[in-house]
Amino acid sequence: MRQGSDVDVRGVEIGYGSVTVLEKLDLHIAPSEFVVLLGPSGCGKSTLLNAIAGLIDVQAGQIWIGGRNATWDEPKDRGIAMVFQSYALYPRMTARGNMSFGLKVAGLPQQEIGRRVQEAAETLKITELLDRRPSELSGGQRQRVAIGRALVREAGVYLFDEPLSNLDAQLRAELRVEIKRLHQKLKATMIYVTHDQIEALTLADRIAVMKDRIIQQLGTPQDIYQRPANRFVASFVGSPAMNFIAGELRLGSDGARFAAQAFDLALNGYRFAATPRDGQKVELGLRPEHIETTGAAAAPAGTEAIIEMVEPMGSDQLAWTRLGGAAASLRLPADSTLRTGDRVSIAISPGKTSLFDLATGQRL
Amino acid sequence: MGSVAIEPQGRKPRHMTPARIGIYAFLVITALFFAVPLYVMIVTSLKTMDEIRLGQILSLPLHPSLDAWRKAWSSACTGLNCNGMQVGFLNSVKILIVSVPASILVGSVTGYALSFWRVRGATLLFGAMLVVAFIPYQLFIYPLVRVFSVIGINNSLIGIVVVHTIFGLPTMTLLFRNYFAALPTELFKAARVDGAGFLRVYWSIMMPMAMPILVVAMILQVTGIWNDFILGLVFAGRENLPMTVQLNNIVNTTQGERAYNVDMAATMLTALVPLIVYFGSGRWFVRGIAAGAVKG
Amino acid sequence: MPARLLRLPSRFVATLALAPAFAVMLVVYIGATGWTIWISLTNSRMLPGNVFVGLRQYESLFANERWQVSVHNLIIFGSLFVLASLALGFLLAVAIDQRVRGESLLRSLYLYPFSMSFVVTGLVWQWLLNPTLGIEKLVRGLGFEAFRFDWIVQQDMAVYTLVIAAVWHASGLAMAILLAGLRGIDEDIWKAARVDGLKTWRVYVSIIAPMLGASFATAAVLLSTAVVRLYDLVVAMTNGGPGLASEVPAKFVMDHLFERQNLGLATAAATTMLITVAAVAAPFLYWQSKRQRLLAR
Numbered sequence: 001m002r003q004g005s006d007v008d009v010r011g012v013e014i015g016y017g018s019v020t021v022l023e024k025l026d027l028h029i030a031p032s033e034f035v036v037l038l039g040p041s042g043c044g045k046s047t048l049l050n051a052i053a054g055l056i057d058v059q060a061g062q063i064w065i066g067g068r069n070a071t072w073d074e075p076k077d078r079g080i081a082m083v084f085q086s087y088a089l090y091p092r093m094t095a096r097g098n099m100s101f102g103l104k105v106a107g108l109p110q111q112e113i114g115r116r117v118q119e120a121a122e123t124l125k126i127t128e129l130l131d132r133r134p135s136e137l138s139g140g141q142r143q144r145v146a147i148g149r150a151l152v153r154e155a156g157v158y159l160f161d162e163p164l165s166n167l168d169a170q171l172r173a174e175l176r177v178e179i180k181r182l183h184q185k186l187k188a189t190m191i192y193v194t195h196d197q198i199e200a201l202t203l204a205d206r207i208a209v210m211k212d213r214i215i216q217q218l219g220t221p222q223d224i225y226q227r228p229a230n231r232f233v234a235s236f237v238g239s240p241a242m243n244f245i246a247g248e249l250r251l252g253s254d255g256a257r258f259a260a261q262a263f264d265l266a267l268n269g270y271r272f273a274a275t276p277r278d279g280q281k282v283e284l285g286l287r288p289e290h291i292e293t294t295g296a297a298a299a300p301a302g303t304e305a306i307i308e309m310v311e312p313m314g315s316d317q318l319a320w321t322r323l324g325g326a327a328a329s330l331r332l333p334a335d336s337t338l339r340t341g342d343r344v345s346i347a348i349s350p351g352k353t354s355l356f357d358l359a360t361g362q363r364l
Numbered sequence: 365m366g367s368v369a370i371e372p373q374g375r376k377p378r379h380m381t382p383a384r385i386g387i388y389a390f391l392v393i394t395a396l397f398f399a400v401p402l403y404v405m406i407v408t409s410l411k412t413m414d415e416i417r418l419g420q421i422l423s424l425p426l427h428p429s430l431d432a433w434r435k436a437w438s439s440a441c442t443g444l445n446c447n448g449m450q451v452g453f454l455n456s457v458k459i460l461i462v463s464v465p466a467s468i469l470v471g472s473v474t475g476y477a478l479s480f481w482r483v484r485g486a487t488l489l490f491g492a493m494l495v496v497a498f499i500p501y502q503l504f505i506y507p508l509v510r511v512f513s514v515i516g517i518n519n520s521l522i523g524i525v526v527v528h529t530i531f532g533l534p535t536m537t538l539l540f541r542n543y544f545a546a547l548p549t550e551l552f553k554a555a556r557v558d559g560a561g562f563l564r565v566y567w568s569i570m571m572p573m574a575m576p577i578l579v580v581a582m583i584l585q586v587t588g589i590w591n592d593f594i595l596g597l598v599f600a601g602r603e604n605l606p607m608t609v610q611l612n613n614i615v616n617t618t619q620g621e622r623a624y625n626v627d628m629a630a631t632m633l634t635a636l637v638p639l640i641v642y643f644g645s646g647r648w649f650v651r652g653i654a655a656g657a658v659k660g
Numbered sequence: 661m662p663a664r665l666l667r668l669p670s671r672f673v674a675t676l677a678l679a680p681a682f683a684v685m686l687v688v689y690i691g692a693t694g695w696t697i698w699i700s701l702t703n704s705r706m707l708p709g710n711v712f713v714g715l716r717q718y719e720s721l722f723a724n725e726r727w728q729v730s731v732h733n734l735i736i737f738g739s740l741f742v743l744a745s746l747a748l749g750f751l752l753a754v755a756i757d758q759r760v761r762g763e764s765l766l767r768s769l770y771l772y773p774f775s776m777s778f779v780v781t782g783l784v785w786q787w788l789l790n791p792t793l794g795i796e797k798l799v800r801g802l803g804f805e806a807f808r809f810d811w812i813v814q815q816d817m818a819v820y821t822l823v824i825a826a827v828w829h830a831s832g833l834a835m836a837i838l839l840a841g842l843r844g845i846d847e848d849i850w851k852a853a854r855v856d857g858l859k860t861w862r863v864y865v866s867i868i869a870p871m872l873g874a875s876f877a878t879a880a881v882l883l884s885t886a887v888v889r890l891y892d893l894v895v896a897m898t899n900g901g902p903g904l905a906s907e908v909p910a911k912f913v914m915d916h917l918f919e920r921q922n923l924g925l926a927t928a929a930a931t932t933m934l935i936t937v938a939a940v941a942a943p944f945l946y947w948q949s950k951r952q953r954l955l956a957r
Contacts, residue, residue, distance in 0.1 A: 055855075060373070061374065062374075069372050074854070075857075076857030082851070084852060086846055088848035090852075090866075091871055092870035093867075102856030102857055105858055105859075149856075383861075391756075394752060394755075398769050398828065401784045401785065401788060401828065402772070408787065416793065419792065419797035419801065420798065421788070421798050474680070478678070481674040484675070485682070489682060493685070498937050499689065500889055500930070502929075503933075504688065504693070506699065506926070506927065507692035508692060556670075562674050563673060591777035591780075593891070593895070594891055615783055616899060624793070628784075628787065634780055635780045638775045638776055639772065639775060642772055643768065649771070650767075654837070654840055
C-alpha cells in the first residue's frame, strides 16, 4: 500500500490586502494520517485548507508537502486532490468525463485513465452512474463522483472542504462511513474540514480544533473529548453538550475541592494541568454520561438532586437537574423509571471531569 | 527540484506571463476600437472645414472652436427651417417628459396586477406579451397611422406619446412583473389581511419597494425613447420631430458640400443625453440590460 | 370614511387595471397585425383595396429585385453581425474576467455605444469610412498610397460597412450578458479545475463556454431581433446605397409604405418579416418556457 505524503505548515500567515486571516500557524501532519480541522464558521479552517491546496497564497511562512517546499507551487504540482462542499462537478460532462478530464489534459494514456476511473468507480460504487450527467444524479451520488475525481489523481494528500455539509443527515452518516473505509483502504493522508464534531470524532486520527483563527487544541479524538484544553473545545465537542457549573476551588489539607452553593465535590484523582489557587473562580465541566445516579435513600450530603425533566432520546434518556445552581443534564439508560420530581443521589468521578479557569477558560 | 536561489516562502512572486501581456494587448486594441469613433466625433466637431479637408481624421484640432456646435444648435437647416438642433432637442424632451412616466405607470400597474392577483386570462396576457415583443414595428405602422388619422392624433405630440406607451408596454410590464414576482408573497398577504385593496397595496407597499426597478425602467425608457428614430419619423409630425430624425435630415439631406464639423457637432448633441444617462447610471444600466434581456 | 362606500372589490379593480393591457394587446398587437396581413392579401396599391387576391402580392414581392437584394443583404449582415458580436463579446467578457486593472472603466467603454442611437452610430461610421477624408485618406497619408477602404461607396462591399458599425454598436451588449453569465459560475468549479491542473484557456473552452448556453442564447436572440429591425442604421449610414447595395427589408417596407405608395407590396414584405421572426423566436420561446418549468420544479 502506498503511503501518503506528510504535510508541514510552518509559521504561515494568510491575509487579503490589509486583513490578516491566519497568523503564525504551525501544523504538522504525519504520512497517512487523517486530520480534521474542526471549528465554527469564520475560524479559518477553510482558509488553511485552501492555502495547503495552493488556491490561496500565503503572506509569510512555508508549506511543505511530501518533503518538498510547495509554497510557490501550483495546486496541480503539489500532489494533492480536493473535494468541495458544492461538489464542483463540471455540469456538461458525464461522471466519467469529470473524473477523466484532468488526467486527459495531463497527457496520461487512455488505458491508464480507464483503469483509474474504473477502480475509483468500483471503490465508490458508482460504476452504473458513470455515463450520467451531474444534473441526473442525487446529491449523495454527485459527492461520490467528486470524490472519485479526487481519487483518480492518486495523490499523496486528499483535501476535503466540508464535503458532507450539503447532504441530509442520513446521507451524511452513510458517506462518513465510506470516507473512513476509503482512508483505511488507501492509507492516504487526508485533511478534512468540518464544523460537525461528530464527523471529526468518528473520522479523525487527530483533530485540530480551531476558533478565531487559532488552533485551540491538537490531539486525538480521545484527548479532545476527555481532556479538552479549554472551555471552548469542551463546549464545542460532545453531544449532548458538556455541563458547566461555576464555582470556587478550595484548597485544604485533604486536597482540592470544588464548591458551588450546596454542591461540593472532592477533586481526588483529578490530574491538574496547572497549579490551582485557593479561592480561584473556576468552572467545572461534566459530561452527561459521567454523572451517575444511585437510589435516593441514604444519599450522602451534598450529593442530592431533584430531577426536573426527562427527555427520551430513543437509545437512552436525558434527565435535567440542577447542580450548584446551574442546569445540568445527565444520561439515563432507556429503561430507567426515574420521573420528574424524583430525588436521586449523584456520584461523579473527579478524574473524568474538567476544570477551567472562569476568566481565561484554560484548563486547570 | 532544481537549484533554487531563494527558498520559497511567503508570497509567491507574480510575473507577467506572455498570456497576461496578450490579454492586456487585446484589451488595449479593442479599447481603441471603441474609443476612437467618439474621439473622432469630438475632434472633428472642434475643427474648421479647412482643417478637415486636409484629411487628418485623427489629428487634434489646431485651433479648437465651438463654432460648429453653435451652428449645429441654433442655425443648422432642415429643409427650409434653419433653427438648428435645439428644435429637435426640445421636441425630444417634450416627448420624453410625457412618454416616460406614462409608459412606466401603465407598465408598473400591469406588471403588479399580473404578479400577485389572480385575474382570468392573466397568464395568457403575460404569455402574449412575451411573444409580441418580437414583432417588428413595420407590421403596425399602416393600421396605426390610419386609426390615428381618424381619431385626429396623427402627426401630433399625443400621437407619438401614445405610440411609445403602447410599444413600451410589453417590456415595462415584463420588467415590473418579474421584479414584483420575486418579492416575498408574505408582504402582499400581510397587506391584504390588513385590509388594503388593489390600489392601496400598489401605491403604499409595492411602489416604495420598487425603487431599484424604477431606476432601471427609467434608464431603459429614457434611452429607448430618446434614441428612437422610426416611430418619431412616422408619428410625430413635422413640428414635433425628435432630435434623431432631425439629425438625419440635417446630415444626409444637405446640398453642396457638407459641413462635417457641424454634422459631428449635431451628432454629439444628439448623443449627449443618452451618454450622460449612461455614464451617470453606472451599474444600473447593466442591470437594465440584464432585466430587459430576461424575457420571462 | 366616505371612500369605503365606493370600495370596489379588489379583484374587480385588478381586472380593470389590466384592461388597458388587454385592449392594447387585442387592438394594437393583434388587430393591427391582422389588418396588415389582410391588406397583403388584397389588391391594395396606393389606397387599400378590398379585393382578395390570395398570394399575388407575395408573388410580385419575391420577383421584385429590390426585395431580393434586401433579403440577400440581411442574410449576409445578420449572420456576420450576430457571429462577430457574440465572438467579440465573449472574448471581451473573458478578458475582463481575468481580474484586470481598470475593469469598470473598460466595461463602460465597451458598452457606451449601445447607449446611443443607431442613427448616431451610422453617422459616425459614415464619417470614419468617408473615402476622401476618413480612414482611407489617413492610412494613405501614412505612406500606404495604394490603400483602399472605400467600401461604403462600393456596390459589393457596402453591406460589410454596416456590419462593422453594428458590431461596434452592439458587441458591448453581448459582452455584458456573457460577463453576467461568467460571474454566475460557481467559484468552486474554478478551484476544482485548478486542482485538476487545467490551463485557463482550457477551462473557458471545455467547461465554462458549454455552461454559458443560456447566456449565448439570450444574447443571440437579442442581437437577432436587432437584425430584423435594422432600419435606423441603414438610413443614417448609407440610405440603402450605393444604389441598392445596402437595402434591407425594413427599409423596403418603409419606402413602399410612404414614398413608393404600394401598400400591397409593403404589407406583404412586412408579413414576410413577421414569419421569419416567428420562425426564429418560436423555438426560443418554447425552449425558454420549458426551462422555466424545469427550474420551477
